[in-house]
Amino acid sequence: MSSMGKTSVVSLCIYPLAYDYTGKPFIPTKPLILPKSLSSETSVSSLARGDFRNSVSTKASILSVNRTGKDCSFDCNVEIGKFCEVGNLQKAMELLCRSGNLGLVDVPTCCCILQLCADLKSLDNGRKVHSFLNTAGIEINGVLGSKLVFMYVSCGDLVEGRRVFDKIDSENVFLWNLLMNAYAKMGSFQDSVLLFYKMLETGVQANSYTFSCILKCFAALRSRREGEEVHAYLLKLGFGSCTTVVNSLITFYFKCRRIEHGQKLFDKMCERDIISWNSMMSGYVVNGLAQKGIKTFNEILRQGVGVDLSTMVVVLAACADVGSIWLSKAIHAYAMKAGFATKMDFDNTIMDVYSKCGDIGGAVCIFQNMVEKDIVSWTSMIAGYGREGMSNEAFELFRTLRKRGINPDVFVVTSILHACACSGSLENGLKVHEYIKENNMESNLVVSNALMNMYSKCGSMENAENVFSRMTTRDIVSWNTMIGGYSKNGLPSEALNMFIRMQLQFRPDDVSVTCILPACASLGALERGREVHCYLLKNELSSDLLVANALVDMYVKCGALATAKLLFDKIVLKDLFSWTIMIAGFGMHGFGREAIATFNEMRQAGIEPDETSFISILYACSHSGLFDEGWKFFNLMRNEFHIQPKLDHYACIVDLLARAGKLSMAYKFIKNMPLEPDATIWTVLLSGCRMHHDVRLAEKVADHVFELEPENTHHYLLLANIYAEAEKWNEVQQLRQRMIKRGLKKNVGCSWIGMKGEVYIFVSSRTNHPEARNITLLLKDLSKEMKEQGDASRKKYALINTEEKQKQFALCGHSEKLAMGFGILRSPPGKAIRVTKNLRVCGECHEMGKFMSKKFGKEILLRDSNRFHHFKDGTCSCRGYW
């Protein structure tokens, strides 16, 4: 019992009660309290069911004669009964009001009216009957009480129904079931569960309805243990072969991901009905086993079980998951023949299938031809547009449905938010948020989560933060959304902080891990990344493909290429992402040949490269200066895969040309591109000009860059460095003035190094760093030594003779040099030094890195904003291009 955990407070009461129930014969319920005036001639069983409709006139006649001996009262109860029988509530109420005060209306008659109120869902009249009973001082209990509760629940006033229920002694299982179901229907599973336990404590015998309901609740709450206890309990009570109950059990186990349990139960059933089959099918589908679901459907057809609407809906959902449009069409045709195609639910499903299979036109066609649409139809269509990135169409639909007077529910709102998120439409997203605020829907957890997701996808973390801070309850999804948002929006430190804060409340799950890993990756925080990896292993979190890919990516970006490769090799079923990550990884680290080999392996594995994987391979070729290979892939992409190159692909080719020193060719290439060049592509050429010291072309290129992005300080800095390296200090000065005029400030160069769980940060031209003196001394000595042994290019940096300020403006301020120096002083022997820098590495520091690696026999991994530099034995993996 001790293993029951926190939930044992409630779950403990099952076993003792189960024992009681099985240990003793059936516990008789208390005798029914019948209205005193009822004669024995009314059948008790019909009273127990509260069914007075058939016998009301005879009952009333005997009663009233007994009570008054006069004809007038006789008429009143009989008359009301007659009105009730024909469903004329209005007249029945009128009579009740008139004769009620005289004390002439009896209890069975009241029950009759209440039943009618329930049937007609007339809460107002039901309330009137209730207040009549109160004024008349009639005791509300037994059948009357039950009827009253039934009326309230039927009319949707669960609160009042519960109040009455609590006041009466109810041994009526039906009533308990009714309330439990009502709670479950509105999603208050917890209330339903509490009522169930209370019912057991009260000593009311559960029946098959009870078990169906409670299993549904436990499935929804994912309370596997409690559900299993109920399973044991119901077996003891002998419900083990009751079809409806076993059906519920099957669904329960599938929802709790206990697929084998569900299968076993199904296999052992002696009487399977269509619901059993449907449950199996949907069980497979919810567990992502759509293929098995379809197989089950085949079995249903083969065995001639017969299908119903649900069968069709489920098998179509399976088709949507599989994404097979031809199978969907075949089943669509089958369903039309079977006569299901006129049902709205069916249309909703088939519409969803078409849209999920990528046939949005087909979906629109069905939607527009639907005679009757419900809120699900609208939601599906909005979601369909969302998947296609058509957020304007989705938003238009959202507007239309409101115009039609339909009140958007949580599904509609989250779908439209998702559509805005997918297309990054902040404008529409904000409008939806307005609607949400006006309708007080922000308090809904799922809505708030969807809002944060929308804002984070639209790049507005401030808005996401606002939503997050207003939330009163947050689930793990809320935290994961924020963490992932920070990660993806270039705020890795915030992501890490969030991850730490989260752990005060929640244990990170596999999603949290996939969300935080990119943050570790972008910070180059290897230690943190490793911690997360350890956490993953220790807690046996599912390391599905997503997690595995994120891990490989993290290790790649943190400079642990060997580890990354090891993990990559362990992935059994690699997807396109896995391959692309690894190819890009090799490229980033300057291993172009390995990148090419990996690309070829991927093709051999039968995975088709897409746009992105071509960017990876082209990038890898250009970084490693593999000119011919790069062109080969570029042509392969265009001619064999028929992928139109995008700007990113062109940028790689420009880089390839520029590195090869074919600068004017690169210039012409840009001019002749079928796409309008953006700032990035010009910057690539500008970097090429820097490598090859072509100041004149650089100026021409820079004009384009500044025209497109006049506010980006990186460009000023790059040109300033080109000038500085050509010792054109006047031009450096002029550039600086231009920046000041525009009110731009240079981004502070900043490098960091992790050591023994600490992160040491070095900021350019600041001297308040750890071991400042020792580092300065070391660097001074090294510079001197470099100068003495130096060749012309090294002298260039060492001999710069101008004001220190300008030099620092032009160059990076050497934060990476400080960090590397710190690494030399502090890092344990034999261990590589890993430094990360926020900007691109400067030439002087690059030389210093090479020099250091040779002098101290140390491997240094420097990650700048572009790629890795592996310094080893005086050389760099970037082969001199950076």
Added chain:
DNA sequence: ATAGGGTTAG
């Protein structure tokens, strides 16, 4: 009189 399977989002 109450139920068990199905569609929409994240």
